[in-house]
Amino acid sequence: MVISRKLQPVGILVLAMAQPAFAQEGDPVIVVTGEGLDETPALPAYDSQTIDREQLLSVPSGRIEDALSSVAGFQQFRRSDSRSANASAQGVTLRALGGNATSRALVLLDGVPMSDPFFGYIPFSALAPERMAQVRVTRGGGSGPFGAGALAGTIELTSAGIEDLAGVAGHALVNDRGESEASASVGTRLGSGFAVVSARWDRGEGFFTTPEADRVPQSARAAFDGWSAQLRGVAPLSEDIELQVRGLAFRDERTLRFEGADSSIEGQDASLRLVGRGEWAFDALAYVQARNFTNVVVSSTRFVSVLDQRNTPATGLGGKFELRPPVGEDHVLRLGVDYRRADGELFETAISAFSGQVTARRHAGGANTDLGLFVEDDWSLLGALTLTAGARLDRWTIRDGFYSERDADGLPVVAETYPDRTGWKGSFRGGLLYRASDALALRAAAYTGLRLPTLNELYRPFVVFPVVTQANSALQNETLEGFEAGIELSPARQVTLSLTGFDNRVKDAIANVTIGTNLRQRQNIDAIHARGVEAGLKAEFGRLGLNASVAWTDAEAQGSGFAAALDCNRPAQTPRFLAGATLSYRPSEDWLFSATLRHVGAQFEDDLETDILPSATTFDAYAQIPLGRQVALVLRGENLTDETIVTRNQGGSIDLGVPRTLWAGLKLGL
Structure with a gap:
């Protein structure tokens, strides 16, 4: 049989899935999981928390970012979700280590970094909760695979396997504003492997983010229209080696504040992964990503377009290889290498608010790379004590940076190229876990970390009218030093309490620093x-379940020079207090009721603490009521008390978050 070179990977996958057709009687049964290697024994030495599939599926908003909000210390740059936020502002961080819109936490989907190669935001609208088996959040710097992005922690999303997605499943809901949410998946076993195809579509006119008293005829609802589709196949190549293939495509369009203020994101991702679970366990991964972003800025005084960020193509590619050689039952040794490359450029047009004529055409971009070598060893002693230590060495480059600007006639105004930069940086982490008894575990850890500035921070200025934020091609890498200690108690069966104290410091942190009236610049402070302190409670009492977390963080910016004015101030967009609790009740396997109470403390909009976002407490609910075999009625409620959620406040110009929203629909496949 001859297979085209372009189709060889698909052919290999199909043949591998069909392997049992040629198997002989008595051959061993091959079981594939679609997951990576098992977690290491020392993972609990670091402050980690898992969100299971039931929690993901019962989020009242249906959004993955709200599911993540159940983790103490999780935070987006702004309070808006992925229906009513500009996507470029959807960076994520942990432990109040924010201050700008770039992610300081590493987000992985099946081992692949998901941050946008140019901006560093996370495309939350493409990460449908119903596709996930679980999410694991580990706070603190990481030195393992892709650790150069795990400054504040790591968020690992694992796709659901055939056990959860066999057959046909999906849901369709509509809310009281006429917005809709629909998803569907088809999963089938192919020999010893499986394939799953899934898609989701969300659309609606949205709500007014502008307070009613401030609306003008040009004010617009936060309309959204987004879809995503994923194809995933898993097949055995041998008794202990499996091949995993995943493709993801998405597009999301949004309108914010004014008619014509439209933005969009789109992407196409593909990854190939080999996982070996034999004596010499290994995990080999390769991926490629193509992303784009567009955005139109509208004047808040004349209500016409003043900036058209018409094209921001970016490419991400990389991979990793991790090997776990057999070194004895007491040790789990990890050796590995990973590589990431992000390159992109922006094309934008500035337009006069008075004449409507083009005033400038700008073009900028560059490329960042990181090559990392890592080693980590977990040593289990007498079954009660586990020690872990890891090191990572990164070879980073910032290169090919440029910025050019031409006037309306096409004549050059600015033409700058920036010198390439490169260097080596080591990072480390270590910890211990002591299980004193079945009811008590103690842990402690210390770590360092690294994050390169994104292409967006280096080369792209932006406007949130009337504030202009300048880029800075001279930005240095951020580094982290931190330590923590914690205790975990299990006073009764199915009851777990955790408490962690931590001290983290990001040196050369990149912040948007005010340097003049309505003028900021990205600078290293x-x-x-x-x-701070993080606490969690997870308990089951028969059919009742409780999941609660709270985080209190004393965070401050430390600055000098131009940044002296923000010294000792709280970083922008970082609340001091976060808390949430979800109470669930499951009368039987197919029934489910849950209610979530969440509180976000007050936070400042800017680095100078001039504009405040008041605290907000929201109440959400979810109900699943079976109507027959494999069919259920789903009822969801967001912000049922209709709390006023201020998401932006720049000199009194305010945006609001989601108001009370009621959803109803059907779910197929329980």
Whole structure:
């Protein structure tokens, strides 16, 4: 049989899935999981929390970012979700180590970094909760695979396997504003492997983010229209080696504040992964990503377009290889290498608010790379004590940076190229876990970390009218130093309490620093220092379940020079207090009722603490009521008390978050 070179990977996958057709009687049964290697024994030494599939499926908003909000310390740059936020502002962080819109936490989907190669935001609208088996959040710097992005922690999303997605499943809901949410998946076993195809479509006119008293005829609802589709196949190549293939495509269009203020994101991702679970266990991964972003800025005084960010193509590619050689039952040794490359450019047009004529055409971009070598060893002693230590060495480059600007006639105004930069940086982490008894575990850890500035921070200025934020091609890498200690108690069966104290410091933190009236610039400030306490409670009492978390963080920015004015101020967009609790009741396997109470403390809009976002407490609910075999009625409620959620406040110009929203629909496949 001859297979085209372009189709060889698909042919290999199909043949591998069909392997049992040629198997002989008595051959061993091959079981594939679609997951990576098992977690290491020392993972609990670091402050980690898992969100299971039931929690993901019962989020009242249906959004993955709201599911993540159940984790103490999780935070987006702004309070808006992925229906009513500009996507470029959807960076994520942990432990109040924020201050700008770029992600300081590493988000992985099946081992692949998901941050946008140019901006660093996370495309949350493409990460449908119903596709996930679980999410694991580990706070604190990481030195393992892709650890150069795990400054504040790591968020690992694992796709659901055939056990959860066999057959046909899906849901369709509509809310009281006429917005809709629909998803469907088809999963089938193919020999010893499986394939799953899934898609989701969300659309609606949205709500007014502008307060009623401030609306003008040009004010617009936060309309959204987004879809995503994923194809995933898993097949055995041998008794202990499996091949995993995943493709993801998405597009999301949004309108914010004014008619014509439209933005869009789109992407196409593909990854190939080999996982070996034999004596010499290994995990080999390769991926490629194509992304784009567009955005139109509308004047808040004349209500016409003043900036058209018409094209921001970016490419991400990379991979990793991790090997776990057999070194004895007491040790789990990890050796590996990973590589990431992000390149992109922006094309934008500035337009006069008075004449409507083009005033400037700008073009900028560059490329960042990171090559990392890592080693980590977990050593189990007497079954009660586990020690872990890891190191990572990164070879980073910032290169090919440029910025050019031409006037309306096409004549050059600015033409700058920036010198390439490169260097080596080591990072480390270590910890211990002591299980004193079945009811008590103690842990402690210390770590360092690294994050390169994104292409967006280096080369792209932006406007949130009337504030202009300048880029800065001279930005230095951020580094983290931190330590923590914690205790985990299990006073009764199915009851777990955790408490963690931490002290994290990001040196050379990148912040949007005010340098003039309505003018900011991205700059490295001396540090962001965050100290705090995180607590969690997970309990099951028969058919009742409780999941609660709270985080209190004392964070401050430390600055000098131009940034001296923000010294000792709280970093922008970082609340001091976060808390949430979900109470669930499952009368039987197919029934489910849950209610979530969440509180976000007050936070400042800017680095100078001039504009405040008041605290907000929201109440959400979810109900699943079976109507027959494999069919259920789903009822969801967001912000049922209709709390006013201020998501932006720039000099009194305010945006609001989601108001009370009621959803109803059907779910197929329970």
